Amino acid sequence: MPSFSTLAAVSLPLIRLVSAHGYVAGITVNGGSWVEGSNPNWFYQPEGDVPETPGWQAENQDNGFVAPDSFATADIACHKSATPGQTYVEAASGDTLTLYWNTWPDSHKGPIINYLAKCSGECTSASAGDLSFTKVSEGAWLSGSDPGDWVTDTLIAQNFTSDFEVPSGLAPGNYVLRHEIIALHSAGSENGAQAYPQCINIKVGGSGSTSLPRVSPPPSSTRRPIPVSSSASTVRLTATRSPAQRSGAAKPMCPATLFLDPLVDGLDMV
Ligand SMILES: [Cu+2]
Numbered sequence: 001m002p003s004f005s006t007l008a009a010v011s012l013p014l015i016r017l018v019s020a021h022g023y024v025a026g027i028t029v030n031g032g033s034w035v036e037g038s039n040p041n042w043f044y045q046p047e048g049d050v051p052e053t054p055g056w057q058a059e060n061q062d063n064g065f066v067a068p069d070s071f072a073t074a075d076i077a078c079h080k081s082a083t084p085g086q087t088y089v090e091a092a093s094g095d096t097l098t099l100y101w102n103t104w105p106d107s108h109k110g111p112i113i114n115y116l117a118k119c120s121g122e123c124t125s126a127s128a129g130d131l132s133f134t135k136v137s138e139g140a141w142l143s144g145s146d147p148g149d150w151v152t153d154t155l156i157a158q159n160f161t162s163d164f165e166v167p168s169g170l171a172p173g174n175y176v177l178r179h180e181i182i183a184l185h186s187a188g189s190e191n192g193a194q195a196y197p198q199c200i201n202i203k204v205g206g207s208g209s210t211s212l213p214r215v216s217p218p219p220s221s222t223r224r225p226i227p228v229s230s231s232a233s234t235v236r237l238t239a240t241r242s243p244a245q246r247s248g249a250a251k252p253m254c255p256a257t258l259f260l261d262p263l264v265d266g267l268d269m270v
Pocket residue numbers: 017018021108194
């Protein structure tokens with residue numbers, strides 16, 4: 001059994017790191033004026049005291065993450081027990097949204113992925129678990145190894161910002177953007193990957209006509225539980241692979257890239 005001093009030595013750096021996790025504090029459209037995103041501190045404040053913003057609020061007061069053993073729950077959609085943002089970011093198809101994280105730790109390297117879900121009515125009254133997300137863009141490993149240069153390093157270098165382009169031609173309507181970082185520094189351990197999803201309501205204008213595809217979940221026979229309770233010593237996050245990935249037709253991005261496509265239905269290791 002470890003002595004108390006050993007435990008203390010191990011836990012202190014962890015406490016320090018937790019406070020360094022981030023959230024999307026604000027958004028600009030085409031470099032325009034600042035739109036407030038969200039803040040974990042608002043979750044428990046009385047309703048009237050919370051600013052109305054497009055950012056969803058969640059029970060992530062520790063600035064923490066959603067672990068793989070929750071990937072089959074609604075928490076993976078917009079973070080823990082999320083409630084919808086009460087306004088929208090107004091944008092047109094083809095516009096660039098810049099998402100400002102308040103901070104991000106250098107050690108938390110991994111993919112940054114953007115999904116959109118169309119709301120059937122107002123996103124301001126949507127439920128996270130009812131949204132059907134389609135992956136729109138992704139970035140992950142860039143160069144080097146152990147662990148090399150990742151898009152999260154780019155985010156840090158760009159003043160903690162990440163750009164998202166609203167797909168050109170996207171039909172007007174109310175959408176939820178699901179912007180997610182998956183930190184992989186602990187992904188070698190079972191249940192060790194860390195998902196940091198952030199949701200933002202977007203009202204898309206313009207005259208586009210392209211709808212998001214409706215993706216059917218893969219047959220249950222191709223799914224395995226998440227996390228896979230295997231004793232293998234490698235990354236254990238694996239569920240279904242798309243047919244293209246199974247046949248090898250899909251180009252792997254790097255040896256440790258996680259794909260969540262479509263949301264909840266399959267988490268693939270490539
Ligand atoms: Cu962390």
